[in-house]
Amino acid sequence: MMFMFKFLENKKIINHLVSRYGFSKEYLDQFLFLFKHKSVFVISKDKEEVIKKILNKAVFNAGIEIFADKKHFVPSSLGFSAFCAKEIKYNFVVLNRDLVVDFLKGKPFSLEQVVNRNILSKGYIVCIYDNKIVGTCLYEDQLTPNIAFTNKKAK
């Protein structure tokens, strides 16, 4: 089934990004927020008028998906990696390279294994490696990588 991309009333999404992860509103201002079915996307704001013209037609993808489920704020790991790590003030963990490899394989890990952390509450947490966002994981009893495509051969 084909869903059209539409411009999103972005207040709720921006409030979530600001309150959950500490993004500054100024940083988020460079993006246009779009939605398609349950997903939320961001696209560079530069050519807003042209983007509006294209979105009148059926397009396959626009910008990068940041939430796979806008109702429950389920992040899209790869999409989040487009954001700047410096913008994340809380609800993050810092991984070493070995943990990044495990993350890519989809292996859960514990809080004791991470290099650094600043967690305010359970839920989706940003994973940072080498000052870059590498994805997100779900923090409950342990940290479970939130990735659609795992790679068992990751090294």
Added chain:
Amino acid sequence: MTIELPQKLFEKYSSFLGKDVDLFINHCKTPYKAIRINTLKIKDIKEIECFKDMNYEKVIFLDNCYKITSNVVGLGNCAEQLLGFFQMQELSSMLPVHVLDPKKEDIILDMSAAPGNKTSFISEIMKNQGLIVANDIDANRSKKLIYTLKKNGVYNTVVTCNDALKLNFDFLFDKVLLDAPCSSEGFFLKKNKGIHTWSQKIVLKKAILQKKLIKKGFDLLKPNGVLVYSTCTLSPEENEEVIDFLLKNDSAVVEDIDVRLNVSSGLTSYNNKKYDASLKKAIRIYPHKTNLECFFVCKLRKK
């Protein structure tokens, strides 16, 4: 390992390579892997852990590109590759983007974009600003394109999945990249696999499509806009003849290409046919002269 060309292809190559044809065949398989640092995520190759124990050399004619000279297996499974810190890509296939010379303020159409390596390279140069419309006719290939863009952190791109001949927009583009579907001679020669499936019939069939595509791409271009046409094939029917067709039917001019490589000029005649003299400004990339994979690139401007 020696590559055995179909007789007709050998004769075709001999007609424009002359006595160099054997040298050419022996150089088709490049002895290294090439990578491009994704500057949307990384500034320097030294930041990438998996290259710390490898030998590599910087490519002089392209920024942020390296030849990996160590014998490496499974580079595609390195964590940093899976995270989009770098992209494995053939060097000659990066040249069309270099020639396109994207700017931050441009609106660019990539007509045949999957799997997305060139699109993400364009976005990198534009620093995720401006706008790219990346199109591919095939839905599965378009999914691969979206994955590549997502992995590389590209967010200035809209992906469409249409027959490029039916593309229709309410605006025109500053630049168009047509990396045309082709008979893929260069790919087969590099892999030393599948070249036996080559036939002149396929070449001529592709050439018909390529002429329609270049005409369509040119129609979508603003006045003074730039279209870069490329293929990974060396058959003149799919290259110079396609450009010659456009020059005869549209207000296009061929522009010089500035690249620090020992490239060869486009052909101005082949098989008793004369092409426009300006086609000598197009470039042919021969492995024995450049140590790169076969490629053809031409830069055109709309008058």
